[in-house]
Amino acid sequence: MKHDSIWLDGLNFSESPFLDQEIEVDVLIIGGGMTGLSTAYQLIDSKLKVALVEANLIGHGVTSKTTGKLTYLQEDIYSKIKKSRGLDASKSYYLAQREAIFEVQRIIQKHQIECNLSSVSSIAFTNDPKKVSSLKKEAELLRSFGATVEEGNRFPNGKECQYFISVSDTYVFHPLKYLKALKEIIEKSKIQIYERTRIESIDYRKGFYFCKTKQAFVKAKKVVLALHYPYFLFPFVMPGRVTLEKSYVGVLSVDKTYPFSAISVDQPVVSLRYHEDVKKYQFFLYGSHNICQKYNEKENFSPLLDKFSFYDYLWSNIDIITGDSLPYIGLIQDQLFLATGYNTWGMTNGSLAGEILKKQLQGMKTSYDDLFSPKRGVSFKNLLYFPVVFGSNIKAFASGIFFRNKSWYDGRVRFEKREDKDVAIYTDTKGVEHVVLAHCPHVHCNLIFNMEELTWDCPCHGSRFDMDGHCIEGPSNRDIGYKEQEK
Numbered sequence: 001m002k003h004d005s006i007w008l009d010g011l012n013f014s015e016s017p018f019l020d021q022e023i024e025v026d027v028l029i030i031g032g033g034m035t036g037l038s039t040a041y042q043l044i045d046s047k048l049k050v051a052l053v054e055a056n057l058i059g060h061g062v063t064s065k066t067t068g069k070l071t072y073l074q075e076d077i078y079s080k081i082k083k084s085r086g087l088d089a090s091k092s093y094y095l096a097q098r099e100a101i102f103e104v105q106r107i108i109q110k111h112q113i114e115c116n117l118s119s120v121s122s123i124a125f126t127n128d129p130k131k132v133s134s135l136k137k138e139a140e141l142l143r144s145f146g147a148t149v150e151e152g153n154r155f156p157n158g159k160e161c162q163y164f165i166s167v168s169d170t171y172v173f174h175p176l177k178y179l180k181a182l183k184e185i186i187e188k189s190k191i192q193i194y195e196r197t198r199i200e201s202i203d204y205r206k207g208f209y210f211c212k213t214k215q216a217f218v219k220a221k222k223v224v225l226a227l228h229y230p231y232f233l234f235p236f237v238m239p240g241r242v243t244l245e246k247s248y249v250g251v252l253s254v255d256k257t258y259p260f261s262a263i264s265v266d267q268p269v270v271s272l273r274y275h276e277d278v279k280k281y282q283f284f285l286y287g288s289h290n291i292c293q294k295y296n297e298k299e300n301f302s303p304l305l306d307k308f309s310f311y312d313y314l315w316s317n318i319d320i321i322t323g324d325s326l327p328y329i330g331l332i333q334d335q336l337f338l339a340t341g342y343n344t345w346g347m348t349n350g351s352l353a354g355e356i357l358k359k360q361l362q363g364m365k366t367s368y369d370d371l372f373s374p375k376r377g378v379s380f381k382n383l384l385y386f387p388v389v390f391g392s393n394i395k396a397f398a399s400g401i402f403f404r405n406k407s408w409y410d411g412r413v414r415f416e417k418r419e420d421k422d423v424a425i426y427t428d429t430k431g432v433e434h435v436v437l438a439h440c441p442h443v444h445c446n447l448i449f450n451m452e453e454l455t456w457d458c459p460c461h462g463s464r465f466d467m468d469g470h471c472i473e474g475p476s477n478r479d480i481g482y483k484e485q486e487k
Contacts, residue, residue: 003453005064006251006281006313007176013058013183019194024219025051027361028211030199031226033063034175034346035339037182038354039224041107044189046362051218052191053211055198059179061473062228065317066346067249067273067283069261070104071170072097072147073122074345076138076265077325084324085371092371093326094145097345100352101171108178111185115177116277123155123262125164131265132163138265139165156258164262172261172273175347200477204334222335222361226353229320229462229475230340241328242341244462245319247288248304250311251275254282268303284308291318295459296406297452316453318462318473319344329353329372330360337361338374406448413449423482424449424456426467436469441478456480 002009027043029036032054040052072094082090108117126135139149142165150166187193202223203210211218229244247269257274264270271285286304294300301314322328322341327349329339337360339353352368359366370376406413412427415438422438426449436456440447445460455472456465464473469481 001311002313003315004313005315006275007064007066007068007174008060009313011176011180013180015057016183016187016193016195018215019053019197019213019218020215022216022219023051023192025049026220027051027222027224028053028209028218028220029224029226030211031061031224031228032058032183032193032195033061033226033228034066034179034350035353036224036226037179037186038351039226039339039357040186040191040193040354041182042354042358043361044186044191046358048361050191051194051220052186053194053197053199053213053218055196055474055477056472057195058183058193059176062317063175063179063346063350065249065315066175067261067271067285068173068175068275068347069122069170069273069345070101070173070347071122071167071261071345072101072348073124073142073165073167073170074343075124075263075269076134077343077345078141078145079134079138080325082141085326089326089371090141091145092368094142094147096352096368096371097348099355100348103355104173104178104347104351105171107182108173111181113178113181115181116172116174116275118172118259118276119168120170120172120273121150121156121166121168121260122170123164123166123260124265125155125161125262126265127162128266129162135163135165135265142167155262156260166260170261172275173347174275174277198471198477204336209336222337224337224339224357224361226339227474228318228340230338241323243321244291245288245321245344246291246294246300246316246462247271247285247319247344248301248316249283249285249314250304250308251281251283251313252308252311254280256280257282281312291462292459295448297450297457301452314452316450319346327353327372328374329356330369330374332374409449409451412451418482421482426454426456428454428467434467434469435482436465436467437480437482439480440476441480442474442476447480 026048027050029052043050078090081093142149154160199211201212209220209223257276257280261273269288273283275281320341321343328341332338342349356366414425423435424438426434440458440463442463445458447456448459450457454467461475463476465471465480469479471479
């Protein structure tokens with residue numbers, strides 16, 4: 001069993017250079033996932049000078065953890081949006097998702113991209129009799145938007161549930177084959193991609209953003225934060241606007257695949273899809289929770305492991321959840337743009353962000369500007385929820401301080417002082433010690449060791465580091481290796 005994404009297995013990206021000199025551009029895109037590459041692709045034919053920087057490797061971040069669905073049937077999201085923002089907002093979101101799916105199809109067809117794109121039906125289901133009526137309302141809402149919605153209780157693979165709704169014009173694909181092709185297309189244009197180039201700070205002076213790396217800086221008129229959890233946004237107060245949801249994904253070999261994907265509206269969420277490449281596989285996602293609530297990853301993976309006896313691949317993923325179920329896409333301030341908060345639907349919304357930002361960066365308006373604006377007001381309901389979000393962060397911060405030595409560490413993790421620095425030490429199965437600084441550089445939360453995936457995880461905002469302290473997921477923009485700090 002591999003504790004890594006199936007999408008990374010056997011897929012070789014040609015690595016782009018890292019940035020080691022000062023450059024000046026019209027637009028700097030920070031982040032090389034679905035959002036960043038989609039935005040860069042959309043700007044190929046513009047008159048703007050564009051560069052993209054990625055802290056690690058293209059596509060190896062959150063995009064590699066997705067289940068790879070291109071669907072507008074997203075649990076009961078339209079009912080949620082109607083409740084938080086109204087009927088018009090709900091319909092606009094529906095139209096935006098349809099547009100995003102069409103755009104991915106268009107790009108794949110135009111460039112003849114081989115990425116296992118497959119037409120499937122999408123299902124939203126429940127096993128709770130009390131939720132049948134609300135799911136029926138979701139179906140009626142979708143029909144009012146023009147969608148063709150079917151109902152039933154038996155999946156194409158023969159399994160049954162209490163009730164489901166389904167639509168047929170949706171897809172699944174291999175997201176990293178798609179990104180690999182986008183990267184190659186972009187690199188043949190005038191847009192330069194830089195990998196292993198982490199932006200450490202952004203300073204706005206006299207109409208320009210000075211974006212500093214370890215070895216150089218980028219001077220840019222406009223900046224796009226195509227980051228999973230942006231870390232240059234103190235005035236935006238991300239922790240007060242979003243929560244982070246962690247989920248667990250297993251992929252297992254099967255004898256037969258079926259042309260559908262499904263997701264429950266129950267808690268815990270259950271999601272599945274099939275994938276066929278060299279072999280046939282089934283994806284199974286289970287056990288989503290707020291990252292501030294559960295820290296024992298062996299225990300958190302257990303419900304997923306109990307479903308099947310063996311998985312070929314196993315990993316966890318973190319999604320950003322907004323209070324009104326709508327993503328943040330657009331201008332924040334002074335030519336600084338943001339795209340994040342996709343509520344687990346990053347494949348459609350990442351592509352959509354590229355389309356929207358293409359126009360906004362060129363001074364044009366779109367019909368979605370107000371709907372997705374990062375500057376939109378916070379509803380009264382969300383204000384009431386703020387103490388819960390804030391309380392969860394305080395709990396996570398305090399837990400790391402007062403309960404560092406978790407019972408599940410089995411003596412292989414310890415914390416101590418070295419030269420007046422708090423360090424954390426993991427001893428691997430060969431007896432080798434891996435020493436890192438014990439605090440996340442983002443807001444100094446105490447790190448927790450993930451005994452299942454062998455990473456240091458921040459329980460406050462989701463930063464992740466490998467066992468030697470290299471940052472593999474933000475919002476941290478620095479490593480925590482102890483030896484690195486000694487240099």
